[in-house]
Amino acid sequence: TKTKCAPFYISHSNWLKIASGTPSDSFSGGTVDPFKLHLLCKFCDFEPSTCDGRSNCFSNCSKTAICEKPQEVCVSIWRKDDNNVTIETLCHDPAEKIYGLLLDDYNSTKCYMKEKKFPGSLFYVCSCTEEECNNKLIFSPEVEPPTPENSVLTVILVTLVPLLVLTVVVITVFYWYRVCRSRALGEKWDGKKPKPRKMPPLDCSEACAIMIDDDRSDSSSTHANNLNHNTELLPIELDTQAGKGRFAEVYRAKLKQNASAQFETVAVKIFPDEEYASWKNEKDIFSDINLKHENVLHFLTAEERKAEKQYWLITAFHPKGNLQEYLTRHIISWEDLWLLGGSLARGVAHLHSDHTPCGRPKVPIVHRDLKSSNILVKNDLTCCLCDFGLGLRLDPSLSVDDLANSGQVGTARYMAPEVLESRINLENIESFKQTDVYSMALVLWEMTSRCNAIGEVKEYEPPFGSKVREHPCVESMKDNVLRDRGRPEIPSGWLNHQGVQLVCATINECWDHDPEARLTAQCVAERFTEMDHMDKLSGRSCSEEKIPEDCSVSDGK
Numbered sequence: 001t002k003t004k005c006a007p008f009y010i011s012h013s014n015w016l017k018i019a020s021g022t023p024s025d026s027f028s029g030g031t032v033d034p035f036k037l038h039l040l041c042k043f044c045d046f047e048p049s050t051c052d053g054r055s056n057c058f059s060n061c062s063k064t065a066i067c068e069k070p071q072e073v074c075v076s077i078w079r080k081d082d083n084n085v086t087i088e089t090l091c092h093d094p095a096e097k098i099y100g101l102l103l104d105d106y107n108s109t110k111c112y113m114k115e116k117k118f119p120g121s122l123f124y125v126c127s128c129t130e131e132e133c134n135n136k137l138i139f140s141p142e143v144e145p146p147t148p149e150n151s152v153l154t155v156i157l158v159t160l161v162p163l164l165v166l167t168v169v170v171i172t173v174f175y176w177y178r179v180c181r182s183r184a185l186g187e188k189w190d191g192k193k194p195k196p197r198k199m200p201p202l203d204c205s206e207a208c209a210i211m212i213d214d215d216r217s218d219s220s221s222t223h224a225n226n227l228n229h230n231t232e233l234l235p236i237e238l239d240t241q242a243g244k245g246r247f248a249e250v251y252r253a254k255l256k257q258n259a260s261a262q263f264e265t266v267a268v269k270i271f272p273d274e275e276y277a278s279w280k281n282e283k284d285i286f287s288d289i290n291l292k293h294e295n296v297l298h299f300l301t302a303e304e305r306k307a308e309k310q311y312w313l314i315t316a317f318h319p320k321g322n323l324q325e326y327l328t329r330h331i332i333s334w335e336d337l338w339l340l341g342g343s344l345a346r347g348v349a350h351l352h353s354d355h356t357p358c359g360r361p362k363v364p365i366v367h368r369d370l371k372s373s374n375i376l377v378k379n380d381l382t383c384c385l386c387d388f389g390l391g392l393r394l395d396p397s398l399s400v401d402d403l404a405n406s407g408q409v410g411t412a413r414y415m416a417p418e419v420l421e422s423r424i425n426l427e428n429i430e431s432f433k434q435t436d437v438y439s440m441a442l443v444l445w446e447m448t449s450r451c452n453a454i455g456e457v458k459e460y461e462p463p464f465g466s467k468v469r470e471h472p473c474v475e476s477m478k479d480n481v482l483r484d485r486g487r488p489e490i491p492s493g494w495l496n497h498q499g500v501q502l503v504c505a506t507i508n509e510c511w512d513h514d515p516e517a518r519l520t521a522q523c524v525a526e527r528f529t530e531m532d533h534m535d536k537l538s539g540r541s542c543s544e545e546k547i548p549e550d551c552s553v554s555d556g557k
Helices: 012-020 148-184 273-286 323-329 334-352 400-404 430-449 474-483 492-496 498-510 521-533
Strands: 008-010 040-042 044-048 064-066 073-081 084-092 114-116 122-128 136-138 236-244 249-256 263-272 299-305 310-316 375-377 383-385
Touching: 040 073, 040 084, 122 136, 236 263, 263 273, 273 299, 273 310, 323 375, 323 430, 334 383, 334 430, 334 498, 334 521, 430 498, 430 521, 492 498, 498 521
Parallel strands: none
Antiparallel strands: 008 064, 040 064, 044 084, 073 084, 073 122, 114 122, 236 249, 249 263, 263 310, 299 310, 375 383
8 A cells, every 4th residue: 555645634623623714733633724725635545436437426535635735736546457446536746747647637627537548457537626626536527508509509500510511512522523524534624624634643642651650759750551562662772781680681771752852761671582481471470450569660561572582571760779789889777777678578568469459359479589689779768579580470270280380499599498498388379478578588687787777787798698609509508598597697786776676576587497487478567567656766755665466576477
């Protein structure tokens, strides 16, 4: 239970004394200056409620608090976890975040509930500026009876709007009839006289329909959309090489958007002819519209460049490069670690999920080659997953034989014990997700090793560092991971910072030798979200730390 220290609680009898101007020394439980009172709000911690989240209701809070600061407003929070419904009422400064959210519409005189995104809960928040206005929670705005003036206006609108709509429809139909007729006759009608028809310029607006990325600060605004249906090659000019992998090379390139001289910076991954299978697998995964997520690389299109005997994937370009390069060049702060780690977990959780954030059904995907060089860093210092050449769609129609034939794939340094040993439980598709979680734990360790919150930060080293060769083979990793049960070292000095201590506890649970004992990616994402609400980590004071019961450090899986 969180402890709130700022406001001063008063009983109903004391409040009557304040209202009547009784001298402050006669109050029970403390002194209050009635001439210096700030806003009065209901102030109760998590109280059980029968409020259904649809109808207006009352908080049933028996405590009234005098807000500590003049700018604070009254806040009510309605939350539903499983079948438990609670209401929390408090004073809060709207300039500061509460549960990671900023208040909006806090100048209202009534508490209108608004739904907010919050992991694992149905979550509504309202805020207002009248005395005890957070006692009544308004889920459905109250409708005032119409005034005579409004009634007359309504009659006029109901009468005229259909006529206006009908007029617009008739004019539009007439115009399109004339245009289509003139085109059929080889002429373009301009409303005056026929003139010779001119062929319209090539319009690739449909093929080049582009959706601007959420990360607008990137040099590439990431126009990822349905370009995979493009039938013509896009006007792309390759620039410099940005990277090289096992199967392909990546180039920074310019995509000409229209007839003007403007270009969009994109990334082009070029596969040679002999790597067609890798290109097709990655293209098929990217082509799933439900894959779109802020922590997954945004995809534009795939092209077969037959003249060059090449296969291209065109995606967003992120100038900060991959995570391994970024960690090599930078020492990160605790806040950076929280951003990078949380976004990585959310990206992996989205891959593994069988539904989108909007609730649409989705085929779960396992990456099978998670490593820091296959993770890009966006300009807002969040991660996005890339390189799905070894990815596997866990379609329910796949048989055990299909899964068995998918092979022992990945990068040896990041392989889970069961992958090194070729002992994945093919009867349970969750086993494949558990291998991704193991690899993710090694990446989280890499991030943590470069965080200044641990004290002295050494030069970047990949997991297992100098214990193995730069590119270790499977047999070498078997000796370290299977025979010796080795994992990258977590020095005791890392545990002096409370946030890093929680990250390390999460890492330990994610690289557990027993796949069944590992956390899910969704649980890791929830842990990082919870870290933002812990007062000692986020800067708020006077609250005890909380870990979700289903993801607790001690025993949650």
